[in-house]
Amino acid sequence: MSGRILVVAAHPDDEILGMGGTIAKHAQYEGAEVAVLWVSDGSTGQYPGNREILELKQKEAESAARTLGVVHCIQRELPNMRLDAVPHVEVNRVVEEAVEEFRPDTVYTVYPDVNLDHRMVFQSVMVATRPRVGCPVRRVLSYATTSAVEWTSPHEASFRPNWFSNITDTIEDKVRAFAYYTTETRAWPHPRSSRAIRANAETWGTWVGWECAEPFLLVRQLCD
Numbered sequence: 001m002s003g004r005i006l007v008v009a010a011h012p013d014d015e016i017l018g019m020g021g022t023i024a025k026h027a028q029y030e031g032a033e034v035a036v037l038w039v040s041d042g043s044t045g046q047y048p049g050n051r052e053i054l055e056l057k058q059k060e061a062e063s064a065a066r067t068l069g070v071v072h073c074i075q076r077e078l079p080n081m082r083l084d085a086v087p088h089v090e091v092n093r094v095v096e097e098a099v100e101e102f103r104p105d106t107v108y109t110v111y112p113d114v115n116l117d118h119r120m121v122f123q124s125v126m127v128a129t130r131p132r133v134g135c136p137v138r139r140v141l142s143y144a145t146t147s148a149v150e151w152t153s154p155h156e157a158s159f160r161p162n163w164f165s166n167i168t169d170t171i172e173d174k175v176r177a178f179a180y181y182t183t184e185t186r187a188w189p190h191p192r193s194s195r196a197i198r199a200n201a202e203t204w205g206t207w208v209g210w211e212c213a214e215p216f217l218l219v220r221q222l223c224d
Contacts, residue, residue, distance in 0.1 A: 003032055003033070003104075003105045003106060004032070004033050004035075004102060004103060004104045004105055004106070004136075005026055005032050005033070005034045005035070005104055005105075005106045005107075005108070006034075006035050006036075006037060006098060006099065006102050006104035006106070006107045006108070007019065007023060007034065007035070007036045007037070007070075007107075007108045008036075008037045008039065008095060008098070008107060008108065008109045008110065008121060008125050009036060009037065009038050009039065009110055009121075010038075010039050010040055010083065010110050010115070010117040010118050010120070010121040011038065011039075011040050011042040011080060011117060012038050012042040012057050012058070012060065012061035012064075012181070012184075013042070013061070013064075013178070013181045013184045013192075014038075014110050014118070014145045015036050015038075015065070016064055016068075016174060016177050016178045016181065017145045017146050017147065017178065017191075017192065017197070018110060018111075018143035018144055018145040018146070018214070019108060019143040019165070019214050019216070020064075020068060020170075020173065020174030020177050020178060021165070021167025021170040021171050021173065021174040021201065021212065021214050022108075022143075022165040022167060022170075022214050022216075023036075023065075023068045023069070023070065024068040024069060024167075024170040024173035024174065024177075025165065025166075025167060025169070025170050026069075027068055027069025027070060027071075028068070028069045028170070028173070029169070029170075033071055033072075034068075034069065034070045034071060034072070035070065035071065035072035035073070035074060035098070035102045035104070036061075036065050036070050036072070036073055036074065037074040037076070037094070037095065037098040038061055038073075038074070038075050038076060039076055039078055039083070039091065039094050039095070039117075039121050039124075040076070040077070040078045040079060040080040040081075040083060040117060041054055041057070041058075041075075041076075041077040041078065041079070041080050042054075042057045042058075042061070042080050043057050043080055044079045044080045044081075044082070045079065045080040045081025045082055046080065046081070053183070054077075056183060057181075057183055058075055060180045060181050060182065060183060060184075061073070061075065061180075061181075062075070063180040064177040064178065064180040064181060065177075067173070067176060067177045067180065068173055068174075068177050072102060074098050074101075074102075076094050078090070078091065078094065080117070081116075081117060082117075083116065083117040083120040083121065084116045084117070084119075084120055086120070088120070088123070088124070091120050091121065091123075091124040092124045092127045092128060094124070095121070095124045095125055095127070095128040096127070096128040098128075099128050099129065099135075099136070099137065103136045104136060104137060105136055105137065105138050105139065106137070106138065106139045106140075106141070107125060107129050107137050107139070107140050107141075108140075108141050108142070108143055108216070109121065109122050109125040109140065109141075109142050109143070109219075110122060110142070110143060110145055111142040111143060111144050111145065111149055111159055111217065112142075113144070113145070113148045113149040113151070113152045113159065114148055114149075114151045114152040114153065115145075115148045118145065118148060122142065125140070126140075126219075129220070131220075131222060138221070138222045138223075138224075139218075139220065139221050139222070140218075140219040140220045141163060141216040141217065141218055141219060142216060142217040142219055143214065143215075143216050144159045144161070144215060144216075146191040146192070146196070146197075146200055147190070147191040147192050150191070159215070159217065160217065161204075161215030161216055161217055162216075162217060162218050163215070163216040163217065163218045164204065164207070164208045164210075164213045164214070164215055164216070165213060165214045165216065166205075166208075166210045166212070166213055167201060167212045167213060167214050168205070168210055168211040168212045168213075171197075171198060171201050171211075171212040174197060174201070175194050175197055175198060178192075178194070178197060179194065198212075201213060201214065
């Protein structure tokens, strides 16, 4: 896969936890031009009024992305952990503007799991990428953010991937990129630990016969 790829994250760190190895593969090995959009500031819900933490998280996000080869970083500041309180049209506008500005042929979006921000962003991506005249998007995939997707209620639809990416050669890029997120890193056995990131990739790899993999749900594919 090559071309122009937009990765949409509800919060800084979603993109690395969900698909950091695939981002590195697209950018470093396939020659794709990759942009990342962070819809929320990733800070205000936990640290209201703390501009210092907000700016730190923004720097962490950009450093992690640049390490993987991302060329465009789009940071927005909708309220973290409160996107369900933001008018849907405003969240839509953030994603629509990124699609219009970057003109991607492929869009990755966070899976709508237990996290309400993830659900709001997924719905807005569905709006912004709906097939219509002039829309450049031909493929939409959803990625699973660890420490969220596995906690979704069993009464709701679970993540059932149908698209896998071999990240055997880029798992260390993913781990190295996440290390920039000092505000989000936790000790093993938390899923936001370096050991858990490797273990998760190895587990998904066993599903498809690779050493390490990342799983996705193919939402839409348009073939000319």
